[in-house]
Amino acid sequence: KKVLEQPLGDIGQTVRAKRPARLPVVLSHSEAMSIIAKLAQPYSLMASLMYGAGLRLIEVSRLRVQDIDFDRQLLIVRCGKGAKDRTSLLPEKLIPDLRSRIAFQKKAFLAQNRESRVPVSLPFALARKYPNAPTALEWQWLFPSSSLCADRHGEIVRHHIHPSSVQKAVRNAVARAGIARPAGCHTFRHTFATELLRRGTDIRTVQELLGHKDLRTTQIYTHVLGKGFAGVRSPLG
DSSP, X not given: OOSSOOOOOOOTTOOOOOOOXXXXXXXXXXXXXXXXXXXXXXXXXXXXXXXXHOOOHHHHHTOBGXXXXXXXXXXXXXXXXXXXXXXXXXXXXXXXXXXHHHHHHHHHHHTSOGGGOOOBOOOTTHHHHSTTGGGSGGGSBSSEEEEEEEOTTSOEEEEEOOHHHHHHHHHHHHHHTTOOSOOOHHHHHHHHHHHHHHTTOOHHHHHHHHTOSSHHHHHHHHHHHXXXXXXXXXXXX
């Protein structure tokens, strides 16, 4: 029905299997900051964006120079989950680090001769639509890979940093911070949502910042808070 787009006909009382509900692992603010403090650059800045703006790891990895809007304090997420674009808030605390990061990328970019510049990878048909984009400053990756690779057409390009290297750095930082829970990169996003709700942010706003299509996906974080029991207190006090 979904793949071949053909009717299945009568298949009886078959029930679609569902995954059991699981509560996400969430850190406290101090725990999240202790992990970030154990990370070297650029991993520290990437983890700060995951926690401070609720971005997924792949969304942080795919950020380009033009996706940072300092005037409006916005981050532009291109082709997020479900191939959707959205905006998220830019933490004021990260503005100096992001400006330094962009300045570093610009210096390295301008140090190359125009003829010898390695183009960056572009999605879909953007390279044909914007032939000068792969070697333009605004299209450069904010967190580029240190090595080159071949794109789908066999052209040598520079891709963004590989997510696995960030995951490894975060796992090591979690261990050094002494966090006895299975925390990873996506835990920062869970903690972002939980912290906003704990501080009184409207759940619809949190849904929009996370890019959730269904509000029920966002509501899982209300269960993590542990304060949704109508003021009921334990008899133990």
